[in-house]
Amino acid sequence: MKYERIRNFINGNFKPVSSARTLIITSPTDGTPLAEMPCSSAADLDEAVKAAKAAFPAWSKTPIKERVQVFFRYKYLLEKNLQELAELVSEENGKTIGEAIAEVEKCIELTEFATSLPQLITGEVLEVSKGVECRTSHVPLGIVAAIVPFNFPAMVPNWTIPNAIALGNCMIIKPSEKVPLSLTIIARLLKEAGLPNGVFNIVNGDSEIVNAICDHPDIEAVSFVGSTKVAKIVYRRATQNLKRCLALGGAKNHLLVLPDARPDMTAANVAASMSGCAGQRCMAASAMIGVGAVDHIVEKICAEAKKIIPGQNLGAVISKESKERIERYITEAESAGAKILVDGRGITVTGKENGTYVGPTVIDYVTPDMAIAKEEVFGPVISILRTNTLDEALIIENASPYGNAASVFTENGGLARYVADNASAGMIGVNVGVPVPREPFSFGGWNESKFGVGDITGKSSIEFWTKLKKSTTKWNPEAGVNWMS
Template identity: 80%
Template sequence: MKYAPVQNYINGQFVDASTDQTLPVISPLDGTLLSAVPMSAPKDLDAAVRAAKIAFHGWSHTPIKERVQVLFRYRYLLEKHLQELAALVSEENGKTMGEAIAEIEKCIELTEFAVSLPQLVTGEVLEVSKGVECRTEHVPLGVVASIVPFNFPSMVPNWTIPNALALGNCMIIKPSEKVPLSVGRLAQLLKEAGLPDGVFNVVNGDSAIVNAICDHPGIAAVSFVGSTKVAKIVYQRSTHHYKRCLALGGAKNHLLVLPDAKADMTAQNVAASMSGCAGQRCMAASAMVAVGNVDHIIQKICEEAKKIVPGQNLGAVISKEAKERIEHYITEAEAQGAKILVDGRHTTVPGKEQGTYVGPTVIDYVKPEMSVAKEEIFGPVISIMRTDTVDEALAIENANPYGNAASVFTQNGGMARYVIDRASAGMIGVNVGVPVPREPFSFGGWNESKFGVGDITGKSSIEFWTKLKKSTVKWNPEAGINWMS
């Protein structure tokens, strides 16, 4: 193994899990055995919750202006160790180094927003009657948990870590068992930044720990990012135990391409959106709806796709199982009558034959009822459906159960507004292939892409990680009593 076996991180120390069961951590880049991750037991989660509960009193009573100083130092350490952190992301996830660097840069931006929270949670005060004041303040929930996926080993954890901690909570995070190394390194950096022991804890494992988090009476809120199937289970199980839950699921993002779209810009955006991070992101373009005659744009998309070379500017997919599943979708679509314009199946990279790569794939003449058009593929594959009108294209987009993102490519401002108003998605792009909002705007979809209220990042996250305390105060008995006091 390249790295030592993964340990849990509880009360400021790396500790062994209570079980001997482990899973291998394998690099998708070349099949290298990186480490082994423990399959923790519920008693390991209990230990983390106890540590977090003890730490909560001191951390929650630390003024927020002091709490964010820790995150200010953490942000500096993310920048200082950017190359190292990016290399770790690339190794365990399969991203290109450029994509991994961008991921750490996003972690820095997320932390910068958390450092600004003292300016956003000042509360309100109003003299509602002579000598009577009403005041609101944001109060931390207590011990919270975050369950994160494999596709962004550092960024998705940092969707929740900085904001939840800045707002006074103590956190337990459960990394994906496929990519546990990055979160362990983040724990080290938080401690180096001065975070008190017990405020941040890491418990590794599989679905048994996910279930234990949902059920644990000492955990007040759960955030989750992953597939819609599991997001529904986590949301139902957590809320059954009266916890707050925000569970982000899968996506099937549609790009509507109109004949007046700028061909070069559109082709570059579509190709980058469908292949970035090997298509393993919930904002990837997975379905394109060609409105009218856009053959000239489709040709350019194919030309751009052929410039994307596995092992160079295209990373690996996470596992052999993922590669097989993605290639099955392509083969099934072909058997059903779709036309493969660019074929990424059976891809190998010289010198990295044990890596798990799928080349960029463009599939034309896809019908809306095909699996490749309806289901989340999570690979560098785009399915092209054809319609005569924008309304027909919107009907296809609206019919999909997901609702993460949608984009329209056009030079007509009125038509862009028409699509923005009618697309059933939480994040909309105009001539943008990956319409991820930047801080302080929040990230979150609609429909079966999200379960729960609010968004996971930005200002919207304040409501999720805190509860509102209202106080009414009177100090002047001479004012008498009226209906307000």
């Protein structure tokens, strides 16, 4: 193995896992075995919870302006170690080094937001009656957990780590069993930044640990990012155990392209949206709805797609199983009557023959009843549906059970506003292929793309990671008494 056996991070130290059951972590880039990962048991989780419980009283009582000093230092260390972390992200996930660098840069932005939290949770105070004051304050929940996916080994953990911990909680994080290595660097950097032992803990494993997290009586809240199928399971199990839960699921994001859209800009955005991170992101465009005469734009999209070369500016998909599943969607669509304009099946990269690559794929004349039009493919594939009117396009978009993102490409401001008002999605783009909000605006979709209240990043996350305390104070009995006091 290229790396030593993976260990949990508990109470400020890397510790061996008690279980003998293991998984092999393999790089999708070239098939290289990277490390052996033992699957933790409930006993390992108990050890992490015990460490977090011991750390919580002191950490939660530390003033937030002192807590965020850790994240000022952590931000500096992310910048200093950007290349090392990006290379590991690329190696274990398969994305290009440029995409991995951008991922770490997003981690830096997320951390920067966390350092601003003292200015955002000052609470409110009001004299509600003569001599009577009401005050609100945000109080940490206690021990919280984050269950994170394979597609962003560094960024998605940092959706939760800086905010949850800066707000006074102690955290247990469960990495994807496909990409557990990047979080080892993050743990090292947090410790170097001065985070007290026990405040941040990593427990590696598979579904057994997910279930144990949802069931553990000392864990107050759970965040999850992954497929909708699993998000529903986690949400139901966690809330059944009376925990807060925010579970983000999959997506089927629609790009509505109107005939007046700028051809070059639209084509470049559509191609980048469907192929970035090999299409393995919940904000990727996977369905384009061409409204009216858009053949000239489709031609340019195909030209842009042909510039995307696997192994060069297109990374690998996560596994052999993913490659087979994506190619099966393409083949089924072709058999159902869709037209393959750019075909990414059967790709092998010279020198990386054991890598798992799917080339950029453009499929035209897809109909709404096809599986590829309805289901999340999670690969570098764009399906093109055709309508005559914008209202017909919105009917297709609204019919999707998902609701992460929708974008419209047009030069008409009125039509853009019409789409923004009527699309059933939590994040809207106008001439933007991947409408991810930047901090301090929060990330979160609608419908079956999210289960729970609030969003996972930005200002909205404050409500999820804290509980509100209300205090009413009266000191002057001479002020008299009325119904308000």
